[in-house]
Amino acid sequence: MAESAVAQGTFGHAALFYRTEDDYVTPIAGFLREGLEAGEPAFVAVPAAKAALLREALGPDAGRVRFADMTAMGRNPAWIIPRVRAFVDEHSGRHVRYVGEPVWETRTAAELREATKHEALINLAFAGADADILCPYDTARLDPAVIAQAHQTHPELLCDGLREASAAYSGPLGLPSSCSSPLPCPPHDAMSFTYTTDLSEVRALVEKHARDAGLTDARAADLVLAVSEVAANTLRHARSPGTLSIWRDDDEIVCEIHDEGTITDPLAGRRRPAPDAAGGHGLWLVHQLCDLVELRSDSNGTTVRMHMALNPL
Amino acid sequence: MVSDLVSDEGTLRIIKQCRPPGQVLLELTGEADLRAEAALCAVLAGLAAKPVVTDIHVDLSGLRFIDVAATRSLVLAAATLGPGRRMVVRGAPAAMRRTMEFCWADYTALEVSSG
Numbered sequence: 218m219a220e221s222a223v224a225q226g227t228f229g230h231a232a233l234f235y236r237t238e239d240d241y242v243t244p245i246a247g248f249l250r251e252g253l254e255a256g257e258p259a260f261v262a263v264p265a266a267k268a269a270l271l272r273e274a275l276g277p278d279a280g281r282v283r284f285a286d287m288t289a290m291g292r293n294p295a296w297i298i299p300r301v302r303a304f305v306d307e308h309s310g311r312h313v314r315y316v317g318e319p320v321w322e323t324r325t326a327a328e329l330r331e332a333t334k335h336e337a338l339i340n341l342a343f344a345g346a347d348a349d350i351l352c353p354y355d356t357a358r359l360d361p362a363v364i365a366q367a368h369q370t371h372p373e374l375l376c377d378g379l380r381e382a383s384a385a386y387s388g389p390l391g392l393p394s395s396c397s398s399p400l401p402c403p404p405h406d407a408m409s410f411t412y413t414t415d416l417s418e419v420r421a422l423v424e425k426h427a428r429d430a431g432l433t434d435a436r437a438a439d440l441v442l443a444v445s446e447v448a449a450n451t452l453r454h455a456r457s458p459g460t461l462s463i464w465r466d467d468d469e470i471v472c473e474i475h476d477e478g479t480i481t482d483p484l485a486g487r488r489r490p491a492p493d494a495a496g497g498h499g500l501w502l503v504h505q506l507c508d509l510v511e512l513r514s515d516s517n518g519t520t521v522r523m524h525m526a527l528n529p530l
Numbered sequence: 531m532v533s534d535l536v537s538d539e540g541t542l543r544i545i546k547q548c549r550p551p552g553q554v555l556l557e558l559t560g561e562a563d564l565r566a567e568a569a570l571c572a573v574l575a576g577l578a579a580k581p582v583v584t585d586i587h588v589d590l591s592g593l594r595f596i597d598v599a600a601t602r603s604l605v606l607a608a609a610t611l612g613p614g615r616r617m618v619v620r621g622a623p624a625a626m627r628r629t630m631e632f633c634w635a636d637y638t639a640l641e642v643s644s645g
Contacts, residue, residue, distance in 0.1 A: 416565075420561075439628060449564045493609075498633045502632050502633060
């Protein structure tokens with residue numbers, strides 16, 4: 218067996234680029250077997266069809282690996298880090314292995330931005346953790362720009378069974394430009410509303426548009442709660458009015474809050490706050506309730522864009 | 531039985547009924563959001579500080595909306611009560627049930643009644 222270039226007891230985060238089924242199964246099964254032989258817990262979150270290939274390759278050993286369907290667990294990429302964190306914490310004191318495939322070709326542009334951001338934030342969220350993380354990328358189907366970003370978000374690449382440093386790695390605080398530059402502008406026909414004190418009006422507008430778009434009562438209520446929390450942050454932290462924009466297309470309704478506040482924690486919404494924490498519950502909840510959340514914040518202001526699918530799977 | 535309007539801030543009204551022995555019913559109506567946060571906290575802290583009040587019942591069936599901070603106030607107030615005292619919420623709106631599910635699922639001090 219090839220020796221792992223990364224010593225146990227350290228954090229590792231490597232990208233694996235594959236074109237064929239064999240390119241996929243052989244190195245991942247090898248990565249998992251190496252851990253299983255050392256008695257390490259393993260977690261695999263990949264699309265279900267890919268998981269089936271890995272189960273087949275692992276044979277009886279598959280029973281010692283925890284599997285999740287990434288298209289459900291990571292539909293919103295912000296849900297992934299808390300799930301991996303829970304696995305790491307569950308096996309506290311032990312080195313764990315995790316295979317995560319959050320990027321696939323049918324993701325929307327907004328989802329791809331968030332999945333890429335998720336990959337970058339893995340480095341920050343698990344810095345110093347006793348975890349080895351491997352992320353497969355399908356170079357036969359994904360846009361070359363997406364592959365280039367994987368070089369930036371992963372400190373290591375796994376090639377031919379050997380690990381090498383990724384020359385393009387941006388560092389634990391680096392974000393590829395696709396997920397740090399301003400979001401594409403809302404469409405020209407988006408509804409826009411400025412609020413200063415009254416969140417009742419904000420909620421009423423979101424509810425009306427959510428219902429007009431055909432969201433179920435429960436999902437409309439979720440969107441109202443999410444937008445209201447973000448708007449409340451404007452009134453708490455920003456010293457100027459906020460703007461609510463709402464638009465929709467064939468697939469989703471989008472609500473965006475923009476204000477002049479600043480959110481400094483890059484992992485806001487991706488770390489479960491302690492029950493008695495003074496803050497952080499609002500943004501955490503927003504990320505759990507929505508199908509996708511895009512957040513951009515700097516000294517000029519904050520934009521939080523909340524997406525809800527019209528026909529959720 | 532005495533009913534007092536103890537707070538009318540923003541769009542939230544809080545009515546308190548004292549039901550001896552040791553029981554208090556709070557009725558919240560309207561929308562519990564940022565504008566009513568301080569008032570709600572003050573009412574809850576006032577009750578929590580009275581050991582003679584052992585059972586605090588909170589009727590939320592008249593609430594159209596409750597934000598995370600207001601749910602948090604209820605959850606944390608319940609957690610301060612200690613043995614022999616309890617807080618029971620009924621008529622929780624969808625927003626509160628979702629907030630509890632994601633933020634305080636394992637927090638059992640606040641009893642949420644389906645009735």
